[in-house]
Amino acid sequence: MNEMGAPKTYKLYVGGNFVRSESGRVYPVESADGSTVRVAQASRKDLRDAVVKARGAQPGWAGSTAYLRGQILYRVAEMLDGRRDQFVAELENGGVDTYDAVSEVDDAVSAWIYWAGWTDKLAQVIGGVNPVAGPFLNVSTPEPTGVVGVIAPPSRPLAGLADLLAPVLCGGNTAVVLASEPAPFAPLTFAEVLATADVPPGVANVLVGRTAELAPWLADHHDVDAMEISGVDDPALAVDLTVRSADNLKRVARTDGARTPRTDGEFLEIKTVWHPARL
Amino acid sequence: MTDLEPTSPASSSFPTSPDAPDAPDRRSPMSPALPSASEFASYAPAPESRSIVRIADEYGLWIGGDWSAAEGGATFTSIEPATGEALSLIAEASPADVDRAVVAARNAYDTTWRDLAPAVRGRYLFRIARLIQERSRELAVLESIDGGKPIRESRDVDVPLAAAHFFHYAGWADKLEWAMGAGANPRPLGVAAQIIPWNFPLLMAAWKLAPALACGNTVVLKPAETTPLTALVLAEIIAEAELPPGVVNIVTGGGATGAALSAHRGVDKVAFTGSTEVGRAIRRATAATGAKVTLELGGKSAHVIFEDAPLDQAVEGVVQGIWFNQGHVCCAGSRLLLQESIADEFLAKLRRRMELLRIGDPLDKNTDIGAINSQEQLDRIVELCAAGVDEGAEMVQSSCPLPDRGWFFPPTILTGVDTSSRVATEEIFGPVLSVMTFRTPDEAIAKANATPYGLAAGVWTENGARILWMSERLRAGVVWANTYNQFDPTSPFGGMRESGFGREGGRHGLGAYLDLDTAADDLVAGVAR
Structure with missing residues (x-):
């Protein structure tokens, strides 16, 4: 009996729950061992549900202390690192060779740690006091943009996702991620890391499916405030997403996950507060 | 507003000292019913002389350091809003003219400006700042003639702030490695297309030009159709400052000119200030060109007054918030949210104060409210x-x-405005204040944030914790607490949500004109992929 094992059903991660698509749809993914795995295929409704969860979670996540967000993002790195063998296997299943899989897990761990360290430094580095020519205290501080749609790259499904998602969460945004369509195993298993690292439900939602079908719906959605489209390879789709995003003036960013506070700045709004300083 | 005290020529200073007493209260408490505006305003006229201004019969396009006519000699007329009379014929740039201007800007970028020592770029900008100061009276009078705003505002706010912006960014030119995230080798973007509105013509030109030039970009600037004249004087100033030809090009025209400019393939950056509708169109048009975009768009900013606010000062703040520049202000405090317990008292004070505002000749130094900028805008205000x-x-x-x-x-x-009514949700861009009430701070936040815009907000209370609590929750790029409509070159300005993206002013304003992506690559070894 024991050697039969219990192969996992690959499900979406929405609002802290692992769910099949409400549509009941699945799509076939060839595993490296030759078997075909049926992976939950997100529908437009799943995507909308995820946006609702992300919106609901956003004030709480933004309102938690920067220190706590840093601790939680670091916990993600810990959970990921502790399960590295599993992730290497998931990546290999998705067609990555062992050497690259190991290095990709390293990269993903490193990205989560890097951004964990930024949470409580952004306000000092990006914000500041402005020396206005008048009797006022004038202070600029960064605030999260809100709900961010993240299109993760099809290749490097784990580290590419980390590079794009970690900075979004770092600044207090919540996210709906469209993870790698051809290699969904590692990202969907990564959702288990999110679930066990005390990332509050809804803060990061992970969907897979037909990216070219889902991404325009995300760009159209009026309760999404920004799009991270670094993972979009097709230039025509990138233009289409930018055009759609104009409707509610979403910020559209292509950061490639560069490790600079500028990347985080793409998902932050500068708020400037004036107050008289004269009795 | 009668006791305007600019704190310094460089500061924002439209109005008011926060501790200024409410005008009515300065009168004897025994005084009977207040005089009406016409009685109160029975001042001798004090018009500023027009003689300092020479308006030419015709203006061309300023391209490559020279004036030229538009293709086919197309023109339009600039009209004086206070009289309805024609001021001058202005060249209307066609797409071919826009192309000429972009080519001139590109040449200037490639041959001179990009490789100029940053400190030298800065010197040019310092010169422009000084020349604006020297010609400030002329610019103020011209601004009021062409745009309709009270001379007191153009003289004390628009022109000094325009000079201050050039002065501020002049100093940045050789310090760009300290711009946010710019890295050790900050680079300009290239040719910037800049499209500006009619409500602060010269000031918006300064907001756009100064950071772009300081960062090493060259520019094609399109002033608004109804207010081109001060930008054309600015062209003279730029020539007098001896900027290399083509570094700044000024093309006049209407929406079609702006559309041709913002969609031009030779443009690396589009900066637009104006309506949210046009902002959306620009975002769509630039999706395929790859130009970097910053947008400063509309607003419906909330002005929240708590019962523990200093009411007389708050009345002054509300007056400045909505009646500064006839309410032609993107960040105008156009939705007044009054805590229920003080609503009646506050409104009574506000009505009395409104009666003291003098409406009339923009060139009269006593005028508080000038002319509406255009017939089209007046029609929109009346309709709303x-x-x-x-x-x-x-x-x-x-x-x-x-x-x-x-x-x-x-x-x-x-x-008695309903929160879902048009006057509570649509930008009027005129001297019209929509008043609503609230009971709790949570309700104030819910109502204040119940618009797709997010440009500015005001809050008045003597409770410090409440100010911070409110400031954190108001979805707005600028929050004025116990003050309103303050501006400064060092203070980033810009919106959240559908009020646009990007910031203008200070260190944050540099980000819009630097190639930060490339700079970030330099900065970081561990870039993903």
Whole structure:
């Protein structure tokens, strides 16, 4: 009996729950061992549900202390690192060779740690006091943009996702991620890391499916405030997403996950507060 | 507003000291009913002389350091809003003219400006700042003639702030490695297309040009159709400052000119200030060109007054918030949210204060409210006010007589406004204040944030913790606490949500004009992929 094992059903991660698509749809993914795995295929409704969860979670996540967000993002790195063998296997299943899989897990761990360290430094580095020519205290501080749609790259499904998602969460945004369509195993298993690292439900939602079908719906959605489209390879789709995003003036960013506070700045709004300083 | 005290020529200073006493209270408490505006305003006229300004019969396009006519000699007329009379014929740039300007800007970028020592770029900008100061009286008078704003505002706010912006960014030119995230080798983007509105013509030109030039970009600037004249004087100033030809090009025209410019393939950056509708169109048009975009768009900013606010000062703040520049201000405090317990008292004070505003000749130094910028804008204000009344609002207007020619609209308060009505949700861009009430801080936040915009907000309370609590929750790029409508070159300005993206002013304003992506690559070894 024991050697039969219990192969996992690959499900979406929405609002802290692992769910099949409400549509009941699945799509076939060839595993490296030759078997075909049926992976939950997100529908437009799943995507909308995820946006609702992300919106609901956003004030709480933004309102938690920067220190706590840093601790939680670091916990993600810990959970990921502790399960590295599993992730290497998931990546290999998705067609990555062992050497690259190991290095990709390293990269993903490193990205989560890097951004964990930024949470409580952004306000000092990006914000500041402005020396206005008048009797006022004038202070600029960064605030999260809100709900961010993240299109993760099809290749490097784990580290590419980390590079794009970690900075979004770092600044207090919540996210709906469209993870790698051809290699969904590692990202969907990564959702288990999110679930066990005390990332509050809804803060990061992970969907897979037909990216070219889902991404325009995300760009159209009026309760999404920004799009991270670094993972979009097709230039025509990138233009289409930018055009759609104009409707509610979403910020559209292509950061490639560069490790600079500028990347985080793409998902932050500068708020400037004036107050008289004269009795 | 009668006691305007600019704190310094460089500061924002439209108005007011926060501790300024409310004007009515300065009168004897025994004084009977207040005089009406016409009685109160029985001042001798104090018009600023027009003689300092020479308006040419015709203006061309400023391209490559020279004036030229538009293709086919197309022109349009700039009209004086206070009289309805024609001021000058202005060249209307065609797409071919826009192309000429972009080519001139590209040449200047490639051959001179990009490789100029940053400190030298800075020197040019310092010169421009000084020349604006030298010609400030002329610029102020011209601004009021062409745009209709009170001379007191163009003289004390627009022009000094424009000079201050050039002065501030002049100093940045050789310090760009300290710009946010720019890295050790900050690089400009290239050719910037800049499209500016009619409400602060010269000041918006300064907001756009100064950071772009400081960062090493060259520019094609399109002033608004109804207010091109000060930008054309700025062209003279730029020539006098001896900027290399083509570094700044100024093309006049209307929406079609702007559309051709913003969609031009030779443009690396588009910066636009104007309506949210046009902003959306620009975002779509630039999706395929790859130009970097910053947008400063509309607003419906909330002005929240708590019961523990210093009410007389708050009244002054509300007056500045909505009646500065006839309400032609993107960040105008156009939605007044009053805590229920003080709503009646506050409105009574506000109505009395409104009656003291003098409406009339923009060039008269006593004028508080000048002319509406155009017939089109006046029609829109009239239409929206009618819609407000139709939807159940009660309208109170100043009784101050309006001039018998030109485009004018009295200061207006709409009370009993429903949160979903048009006057509570649509930008009016005129001297019209929509008043609503709230009971709790949570309700104030819910109502204040119940618009797709997010440009500015005001909050008045003596409770410090409440100010911070409110400031954190108001979805707005600028929050004025116990003050309103303050501006400064060092202070980033710009919106959240559908009020656009990007910031103008200070260190944050540099980000819009630097190639930060490339700079970031330099900065970081561990870039993903």
